[in-house]
Amino acid sequence: MTSRAHWGSRIGFVLATAGSAIGLGNIWRFPYLAGQNGGCAFLILYLCCVFGLGYFMLLGKLAFGRTAKTNIMDGFKAIDVKLKKQHSPLWGYLGGLMAILNGVIISGVYVIVIGWTFLYTIESGLSLFGAHNPVDAQSGFQHLTHAFQEQLLWGCLCILVTAIVISKGVKKGIERVCLWLMPLLFGLLILMLCRILLLPGAEKGISFFLSPDWSAIGFSEEGLDFNLFSKVLLTAIGQSFYSLSLGMGVMFTYGSYLANTDNLKRDAAWIVGLDLMVSLLAGFIVLPAVFAFGLEPTAGAGLTFITLPYVFANMWGGAFWAFLFYLLLFIAALTSLISIYEPLTSLFMDKLKLTRRKATLLTSGLNLISFSVTLASLTGNLPIHLFSRNLFDAFDWITGSFSLSFTMIICCLYMGWIGFVPIWHNLQTTSPSGHIFRNYLRTSLRLTAPIVLTALIIMSLF
Ligand code: PHE
Numbered sequence: 515m516t517s518r519a520h521w522g523s524r525i526g527f528v529l530a531t532a533g534s535a536i537g538l539g540n541i542w543r544f545p546y547l548a549g550q551n552g553g554c555a556f557l558i559l560y561l562c563c564v565f566g567l568g569y570f571m572l573l574g575k576l577a578f579g580r581t582a583k584t585n586i587m588d589g590f591k592a593i594d595v596k597l598k599k600q601h602s603p604l605w606g607y608l609g610g611l612m613a614i615l616n617g618v619i620i621s622g623v624y625v626i627v628i629g630w631t632f633l634y635t636i637e638s639g640l641s642l643f644g645a646h647n648p649v650d651a652q653s654g655f656q657h658l659t660h661a662f663q664e665q666l667l668w669g670c671l672c673i674l675v676t677a678i679v680i681s682k683g684v685k686k687g688i689e690r691v692c693l694w695l696m697p698l699l700f701g702l703l704i705l706m707l708c709r710i711l712l713l714p715g716a717e718k719g720i721s722f723f724l725s726p727d728w729s730a731i732g733f734s735e736e737g738l739d740f741n742l743f744s745k746v747l748l749t750a751i752g753q754s755f756y757s758l759s760l761g762m763g764v765m766f767t768y769g770s771y772l773a774n775t776d777n778l779k780r781d782a783a784w785i786v787g788l789d790l791m792v793s794l795l796a797g798f799i800v801l802p803a804v805f806a807f808g809l810e811p812t813a814g815a816g817l818t819f820i821t822l823p824y825v826f827a828n829m830w831g832g833a834f835w836a837f838l839f840y841l842l843l844f845i846a847a848l849t850s851l852i853s854i855y856e857p858l859t860s861l862f863m864d865k866l867k868l869t870r871r872k873a874t875l876l877t878s879g880l881n882l883i884s885f886s887v888t889l890a891s892l893t894g895n896l897p898i899h900l901f902s903r904n905l906f907d908a909f910d911w912i913t914g915s916f917s918l919s920f921t922m923i924i925c926c927l928y929m930g931w932i933g934f935v936p937i938w939h940n941l942q943t944t945s946p947s948g949h950i951f952r953n954y955l956r957t958s959l960r961l962t963a964p965i966v967l968t969a970l971i972i973m974s975l976f
Contacts, residue, residue, distance in 0.1 A: 518583055519684040520771045526689035526794050527776070528784050530853075531576075535789040537697070537850030538627055540756040541843050542818045544793040545800035547753055549811030551720045551746050552609060552730025557797070559731060559750045567756040567966070571767060571922070572780040572960040574937065578770025580778065581933075581940040585861040586610045586763035593819075595932040601932060609924040611975040613763035614669050614858055616917050619764065619909050621854045622884030626892065626906060628851060629668035630658065630819060631844040638836035639827070651824040655695050655816065662893040675848065679879040680855045681871050684771050688852055695845050702842040703795045709835055710803050719802030740947075748970045752914065755967075757789055758940025759850070760894065761918035763857035766925075770860075793847070799839075818843070839871045855881070912941075920966040930959030 521527040548556045582592035587610030593602050617703050658664065692909045728734070730745030757870050759765055770779070802819070803825045813821050815912055826836035860871035890896035891905035900908035929937055934956055 518770065520773060522553050522685040524781065526685070526693055527768070527772060528781050529696040529782075530688050530692040530849075531765070532785050532788040533696050533846075533849030534759045534768065534851075534853030535757060535760075535785055536756075536763050536846050538624070538843070538847050539555055539753065540651040540789065541796040541852075542627070542815075544753065544757070545797050546811075546814050546817040547749060548818065549801060549804070550814060551749065551929050552727040553801070553811075554724050554726035555728050555731045556596075556746065556750065557723070558726060559747060560754060561790075563754040564575050564750045564786060565749065567958055567962060568760075569753065569760050569782060569786045570955050571751055571760055571926070571963060572786060573779060573941070574759050574955065574959055575765035575925065576769035576772070576782060577941045578925070578929055578933065579770045579938045580774065582766075583770050584943055585770075585864045586613050586766050586857050587861055589766060590752045590865065590928060590933075591618045591721065593685035593928075593936055594608055596936040597861050597933070605924065605928050605932075609921060609928060610763070610861075612917060612924065613761065613766075614861060615718070616762045616808075616859050616913055616921055617854050617925050617955040618880050620913050620915075621881045623906060623909050623913075624847065624851055624854065625669045625672050625881065625885040626665060626889055626956075627849040628844065629665050631840050631847055632668045632672060632824070633658070634819070635837060635844050636839040637834050638840055641833045643909065648820075648824050651820045651827075652791075652816075654823065655819050660893050662889065662895050665893070666886065667887055669889065670882070672848065673878050673885065676855055676881075679852050680859055680877070681874040683870055688856065691852070692849055699792075699842055699845045701729075702815065702838055702845075703792065703799070706799050706838055706842065707795055707817075707836065712807075713802065713829065714808040715806035716802035717810070719805030719811070720798065722805060723797050725799050730851055730881060730976075744969075745973065748966070748973050752970055754920065754921075756795065756914070756918070758786070759853060760809050761922045762854060764853045767857040768853065774835040774940065774943055777944045778941055779844050779947070796876055858896075897917055911974075916971055919970050923964045923967045926959045926963040930956055930961075930964075934959065951970075 523529070576595075578589065581596070582589035584592050585604050589602070590606040590609060591603075616665070679691050680692075681687065686874075711720075730743075731746045732739040755761060800822070801811055804817065804821055807825050807828060809821055810826070813818070823836070824838070826832040826839070829835060855874070855902070858877040858880070859870065859873045862868050862876050863870060866876075868876065887896065887898070888905045888909060891898045894904075898905055903911065938952060938955070
């Protein structure tokens with residue numbers, strides 16, 4: 515048996531893991547959620563979720579992976595072995611298989627969106643891009659989402675690039691690429707921020723993002739609107755988990771490549787910090803850009819692909835800035851897609867005894883299927899519907915409102931109630947900490963996270 519791969523350096527691990535966390539969730543989703551839910555008020559709630567729960571979930575998943583040192587499905591068994599006890603194989607099936615299934619489904623949806631960013635990058639680079647009025651911007655995007663062949667092409671290119679990186683391995687592929695791309699991403703973000711802040715009227719966006727509108731999250735003079743508050747709170751929690759790449763076995767798998775000598779608490783703090791920083795930067799780029807042109811920050815998912823093209827087309831040097839913006843979005847999304855591939859590839863290598871190359875081929879093949887079926891349903895070429903939605907919307911809805919949370923619940927319950935002792939012991943080897951930290955982590959895993967996630971599922975179902 516070949517020994518398990520491992521990271522080449524601590525910074526490589528931190529950047530690769532941050533690369534997974536930083537993605538469409540930060541740059542596409544976070545600004546529009548903040549735009550829809552009261553700007554700074556949402557931000558404050560989000561910060562509470564990230565520091566109060568997200569960090570601990572991330573730490574738990576990384577430590578779980580590092581303790582088990584295997585693929586996500588065998589991870590539960592590996593802990594059982596350490597405990598010298600046998601628990602139901604259902605844990606592995608539910609937690610592991612669901613994580614893998616989530617990966618296959620989400621990668622299909624994710625590739626479609628990365629394809630859009632790829633196309634927007636190329637078009638703006640060639641100065642072919644521009645929508646001088648909002649109606650053009652809207653119809654341009656609608657046209658794209660109905661063009662099957664065009665999207666298929668861009669998606670396939672993304673799959674190819676991802677497969678090449680994954681086939682090179684953990685150290686020579688994932689780590690090396692992230693060591694280059696992540697600093698580039700931060701550089702581009704800062705450059706972009708400087709440009710946007712120079713726009714006349716940008717200050718309105720900044721003040722929107724910095725002055726809390728409490729009524730948008732349910733606090734007003736008449737008292738607390740509990741329904742609204744819990745809805746926004748759960749949205750913030752869901753966003754923090756998604757942004758930290760939880761629920762797909764990614765953090766577990768990345769953790770399994772770690773040496774027991776790395777200080778995990780510190781590294782997890784870095785990852786959370788970098789992820790948060792990008793969400794904030796994205797907020798400070800997208801919202802001021804929208805306000806500077808007198809547009810609505812509440813446009814929702816279309817903010818990036820409909821509102822911003824209009825903004826760039828009407829800005830001096832817009833094609834160049836559009837190129838930089840979509841390039842950075844593409845980089846962020848690509849490093850996330852890479853991470854979605856890794857749990858599957860690692861599983862296939864272990865279970866089917868495949869070489870990394872063959873395992874990568876299998877993973878990308880599965881992704882190609884999920885991507886093309888989802889795409890064909892989105893464009894109407896294939897009349898498949900689920901819950902009376904096309905597959906793109908249906909998969910997004912199922913994973914966002916149910917399956918990611920469900921997988922997390924299983925993992926948290928296992929980590930909190932069964933595997934806590936070896937996982938905690940593994941964490942302690944590099945960063946001893948007191949019993950307050952221990953109890954907080956354990957309670958988060960045993961109770962807080964499962965309760966909150968169940969609430970999230972119930973809320974989205976009704
Ligand atoms: N964290 C990624 C983002 O913010 C999405 C993701 C989720 C990636 C789960 C991998 C696993 O876009």
